[in-house]
Amino acid sequence: PSGDQTAAAKAVRDGNKLLTEGKYADALAAYDQAAAQLPDSPEVAYNRGIALCKLGEFAKAEPAFQDALKTGNRELEARTKYNLGRAAHAAAEAKAEKEDLPEAVKDLERAILFYQDALKLTPQDADGLRNKDQATRLMQYLQKRIEEQKKQPTSQPTSQPTSQPTSQPQPSSQ
Secondary structure, eight states: OOOOHHHHHHHHHHHHHHHHTHHHHHHHHHHHHHHHHHOHHHHHHHHHHHHHHHTTTTTHHHHHHHHHHHSOOHHHHHHHHHHHHHHHHHHHHHHHHHTOOOHHHHHHHHHHHHHHHHHOOOOTTTHHHHHHHHHHHHHHHHHHHHHHHHHSSSSOOOOOOOSOOSSOOOOOOO
C-alpha cells in the first residue's frame, strides 16, 4: 500500500477506537484525515456518516452516507441505506419534538424508503424491519395529529365574557 493508504488506514483505526470510546468529534476528525488521504473511499465516507450521526449532525451525515453508496459492496450498501434511514428517522423525531410535524412526516417518509432499500439487500435484517415498522407507526401518528390540528379552530371568539360558560356540558354516554 502507498503512504496515503497506510496513513488513511491508521486514521480509520484511530477513528474506530475513538468512536467506541464515545469521542465522536475526535473520531470525526480522524475520519476526516482519512478522507483527505482517500477521498473516494466509500468505507471512510460511511465511517464519517456514523460519526456525524452520533454527533446529531443528521443533515451532514446524509451526504457522507450518499458517498458511501458509490461502491459495488452490497453489504456496505445495505448498512449505508439502513443508516440513512436511521439518520432521517432521528431527524424526524427531533422535528416532532419541536412540533414541526409536516417536516417530521417528510423525514419519516424518507426514512421508510431508505429502510425499504436496505431490506431489499438484507431482507432478514431484524433491526431494519423493526425500525421501518417504528417509523411507519410514528408517521401515521403524526399524520393523525396534523389532521386533528387542522380540524381545531386556531382561535376562539372572545365576544362572550370569560366568566360565563360558552356551552352546556354534554352528558357522556357510556
